[in-house]
Amino acid sequence: MKLQWDLFVAFLRVGLLGYGGGPASIPLVYKEAVDRYKWMEAEEFGDIIALGNALPGPIITKLAGYVGYRVGGILGMINSLIASVLPTVILMIVLLKSLSSIKQFDWVGGMVAAVIPVVGVMLAQMTWTFLSNASKGLGWLVTIFMLGIIFFILHIFSVHPAIVIVTLLIMALVQKDKQSVQKKNEGKVS
């Protein structure tokens, strides 16, 4: 019960505070799932984002649904989805039904404007986490090299990220294992 409540609160916060669309809420999900409740490691979260980016549909419901499922089963999944989606949908229906336009309120614009740099900082922090994780596994030199190439492919040639991710996934799966003998031994032990 405690767990379901935690999931609900975590994704309620994500849904209510995630200004600027789905991508802006990614660091919020990270804070909740990895930093605060420790439901998973940063590495696993990275896998989820990678796969989430390679699959269609809104990113935030994929994250909420998957994290909820992974931690609390089907109930957790439904719970997290409702928490992340429902409050703002209700807010939207109520507002559109009662006010004809909220755009005229300057202070709403001001609130949104002030949050944008905060989201920028959170994204930058996450970027740093993933960079230092990548360099632990690949070494700084390879990491920087890969960053350059990936940046070029994504932004100079405008290739869709899904294609890059899927290509890298296939490369990782097809590549022959160097230490296959060693792995076999490890398998016997475990």
Added chain:
Amino acid sequence: MIYWQIFLAFFIPGILGYGGGPASIPLVEHEVVDRYKWLTVEEFSEVLAIGNSLPGPIATKLAGFIGYEVGGVVGSIVAIFANVAPSLILMIVLLGILLKYKNSPKVKRLTLYVRPVIAVLLGVMAFEFFSSSYSGIGLWQTIIIAVVSWLLMEKFKVHPAFVILAAFVYGGFFLA
């Protein structure tokens, strides 16, 4: 019958909307305005404008509201389900397979290879947020808010929720 149409109208953008919520907006518009004529272009842009000034994912807000307009509460639920479920199920199945072979060297390598891509995607997103903030509220406001929020989160370990709420208050008073 109307529920089947609602389902299709939000299922297709959900499946084809690569690149998250914002990428599926034109697809939703195509279904809702051009195909089923539930809303006019003006009404759609009004809904979109309000949706953008509210928190939370945009795709589900659109689905929830338009579904409600067309088919009431049931319509709303059908629309959100159609938008969210297919890719979520795919995600659970694929990550399930991945977790099962977590210790295989192939899967470990997979995780490793993907990290730089995530870093680039996040880094570019961070840059876009800063640059849109720069053109919106100027250099100094951006720097001040960024530095203060970084200090609060990184040095004083304040939960981001409070930092965002503080930013709302600040923006509501000083940036309006």
